[in-house]
Amino acid sequence: MHRVALHYTLHTGEDDVARGVQHPLSTLLGAVADAGSIAAAARRIGASYRHVWGALKRWEAELGQPLVHWEQGQAARLTDFAAKLLWAERQAQARLAPQIEALRGELEHAFAAAFDPEVQWLALHASHDEALVALRAYAAQQAGLHLDLRFTGSVDAIRALNEGRCLLAGFHGLAQAPRHSATARAYRARLKPGQHKLIGFACRTQGLIVAPGNPLQLHTLRDVAARAVRFVQRSPGSGTRVLLQELLAAEGLPEDALATLPRGETTHSAAAEAVAAGAADAALGIEAAARQRGLTFVPLAEEHYHLVCLKSALQQPAVRALRALLAAPAWQQQMAQWPGYAPLHCGEVLSLRQTLPWWNFRKNITPPAQNGHLVLSQ
Incomplete structure (x- = not known):
């Protein structure tokens, strides 16, 4: 059995910081798989042909199995073993993303305090979201504000806020x-x-993540249920799992209508990775996770992603700094460029009763479903 050792490095700028825990073998295998040749893979990672060829040979000797089919005049192809190895590593990275970000946050907190005891630090527990990852880097660069970002389910994030384990929580739901x-x-x-007070953040699109070109022609959850395709479920307590219940109800389907895989995934990235590897046929997730892996995205609904804090925290310096950052045009322009995202009342303090329709005491009407898309009034 091969053991795993971890290490980290320090950087002065966010541009040099790679996400996840990087390993040279996975970088090599991913480059070969994507580029289709050793020469193209070498150019992609900025190395020489000789370096890449030698490194792959050394890894083959270390692991005792071939990694690349080396037929002369043919495109370089990963062996079945190498393809499985690459998928396993990518899936593990996607599943461990919340823990990796938490560990990174702990280390950065320690070093930030060592360099500047007055540094602003804001603990944020939130449902997994790619825009929050970008916000974390942006806040550090532009405002010297360090977000201690912990990804968890929406329900658990609000629970952490109420128990005093964070200053801000992130959750999402249908408008x-x-x-x-x-x-x-x-x-x-x-x-x-x-x-509690809401702080506006984003409107984002969720939908079906399917194989490139949508070969199974999955356009609604009813299609997913009728064809009994392998569906990636999200973990209990996640906001996307709550969203799935809403969408199934809108389609008139029971909660057990889908042929879900036994293991629920904790992040959009992990769900999309399962589809990309062929371990699943469909998942419910955000558009950005699908696009990053070259998958097809079928939009089903728009939802609002909110930040929430206790009313007493609104005047804390770190919260005020974050609100100012969110309200800045530069941040909102950046968010608007990402697939499936749009800024929504960014940085504004919002009332629960006015923003969340299920806090209004008038009779609520369920929006109609049309062609599998949940119609939302804005």
Whole structure:
């Protein structure tokens, strides 16, 4: 059995910081798989042909199995073993992304305090979101604000806020979920008007993540259910799992209508990785996760992603700094360029009762489903 050792490096600029835990073998295999030749792979990673060829040979000797089919005049192809190795590493990276980001945050907190005892630090527990990863880097660069970002389920994030384990939480849900919906059941008891305040963040699109070109022609959850395709479920307590309940109800489908895989994934990245590797046929997730892996995205619904804090925290310097950063045109222009995202009341303090329809005491009406897309009023 091969053991794993971890190490980290220090950088002065965010541009040099790679996400995840990098390993040279996975970098080599990914470059060969994507480029189709040793020479092209070498150019992609900025190395010489001789270096890449020698490194692959050394790894083959170390692992005792061939990694690349070397037929002369043919495109370089990964062996089945190498393809499995690459998929396993990518899947592990996607699944461990929340823990890796938490570890990175702990280390950066320690070093930031050592260099500057007055540094601003803000603990944020949130449902997995690619825009928050970008915000973390942007806040450090532009405002010297360090976000201690911990990815967890939406429900767990709000619980952490209420238990005092973070200053800010991130959760998401349909814009027009009715009073007795899954969204209301998941969040209503944990959010109190007058005690909690929302901070606007983003509108984002969720939908089906499927193989390139959508060969199974999956356009709605009813298609997924009728064809019994392998579907990636998200872990309990995640906002996307709550969203799935809402979408199934809108289609008139029971919660057990889908042929879900046994293991629920904790992030959009991990769900998309399962589809990319052929371990699943479809997943529910954000557009950015699909595009990053060359997958096809079928939009199903728009949702609002909110940040929430206690009312008493609004005047804390770190929260005020973050709100100012979110309200800046430069940040909002950056967010608007990402697939499936749009800024929504960025940095504004919002009322629970006015923003979340299931806090209004008038009768709520479930939005109609048309062609498999949940229609939301804005």
